[in-house]
Amino acid sequence: MMMEGGKMKFEEVKLEELHTEEFINRKTEEISSMVGDGLAVNALSGGVDSSVVTMLAHRALGDRLKSYFIDSGLMRAGEPEHIVGLFKKLGVRVENIDAKKQFFGALKGKTDPEEKREAITQTFYPIVFARLAKKSGATYVFQGTNYTDIEETVAGIKRQHNIIEQLGIDPQEAYGYKIIEPLIQLRKPAIRVIAEALGLPAEIYNRPPFPGPALAARVIGEVTPERVKTVRKATQIVEALLCDTNAFQYLAILHQDRVTGIRNGKRDYGMQIEVRCWDSEDAKTGRPTALPHDILIRLAERITSEVPGVVSVTYNITPKPPSTIEAV
Numbered sequence: 001m002m003m004e005g006g007k008m009k010f011e012e013v014k015l016e017e018l019h020t021e022e023f024i025n026r027k028t029e030e031i032s033s034m035v036g037d038g039l040a041v042n043a044l045s046g047g048v049d050s051s052v053v054t055m056l057a058h059r060a061l062g063d064r065l066k067s068y069f070i071d072s073g074l075m076r077a078g079e080p081e082h083i084v085g086l087f088k089k090l091g092v093r094v095e096n097i098d099a100k101k102q103f104f105g106a107l108k109g110k111t112d113p114e115e116k117r118e119a120i121t122q123t124f125y126p127i128v129f130a131r132l133a134k135k136s137g138a139t140y141v142f143q144g145t146n147y148t149d150i151e152e153t154v155a156g157i158k159r160q161h162n163i164i165e166q167l168g169i170d171p172q173e174a175y176g177y178k179i180i181e182p183l184i185q186l187r188k189p190a191i192r193v194i195a196e197a198l199g200l201p202a203e204i205y206n207r208p209p210f211p212g213p214a215l216a217a218r219v220i221g222e223v224t225p226e227r228v229k230t231v232r233k234a235t236q237i238v239e240a241l242l243c244d245t246n247a248f249q250y251l252a253i254l255h256q257d258r259v260t261g262i263r264n265g266k267r268d269y270g271m272q273i274e275v276r277c278w279d280s281e282d283a284k285t286g287r288p289t290a291l292p293h294d295i296l297i298r299l300a301e302r303i304t305s306e307v308p309g310v311v312s313v314t315y316n317i318t319p320k321p322p323s324t325i326e327a328v
């Protein structure tokens, strides 16, 4: 059952109970009848959840759905253009919204992890997305909230920015629209099955996890455009070299402390990149992947030669717990 207004009731639909076509048809019909002749909006990040929501809503509403890609300036190299282009091929028009100034403005001077996350949430929702929704005249907004998001929020593990009503905010009162959450009964494995059935490509339905705060989750200390550029370039190299490892997730982290290095025979007090590569089933626990030594050496060579200012590359060998997957 979908959420309408204040209260809701729903049960998990487990992967083994999922009837894919029936689920897709039922959600499409529910969306059509809820929105009626109205307009709806959604934000697409290219993650599997928001991609599935976009496809379902597009099926139900066609041109009465307006989809936005919000470019926070925190995404990976080429991601905004790539995702907008990918959906264009699927017949879905997505508008790219340049919100870099707002996000970097909110992050300026912040070094505390929770403050950084809060700055992103407060910029994404009320400042950028709610204004877009209002301007478009939409009466409905889609969100990709899934069953695990609800569970973790209720347990107080994670504060998800897509959980508005669970935080006691009435979106109708606060923002003037209602929220539709078509995936609220599903966990990720079931959502991946729906994604494939909807015709999304493997790069979407098999996409490794990527955090909501994007590269800001991988910058220790202040998140500035320059520091994101550094971690973005390192991420590109890590993803290129580790994409065939079958690992659960792999990432680059920019450290705050500098270390002494040597470049062209001169002392260079430079930046440090930490590489993490995880074996995991569900991200709740994780073990560092036993990467071959030559891959580790190649990572160091490429990162120090292709990312300006980096003089040190390390590999994390700590499991989760006590480590976490991300650094912030």
Ligand code: XMP
Pocket: 209, 210, 211, 212, 213, 217, 249, 283, 284, 320, 323, 324, 325, 326, 327
């Ligand atoms: P941690 O770092 O908590 O990460 O061990 C567990 C998994 O969750 C992802 N992650 C996030 N995902 N918003 C998200 O949507 C977040 O704020 C966030 N933080 C971490 C992380 O990439 C890993 O897969």
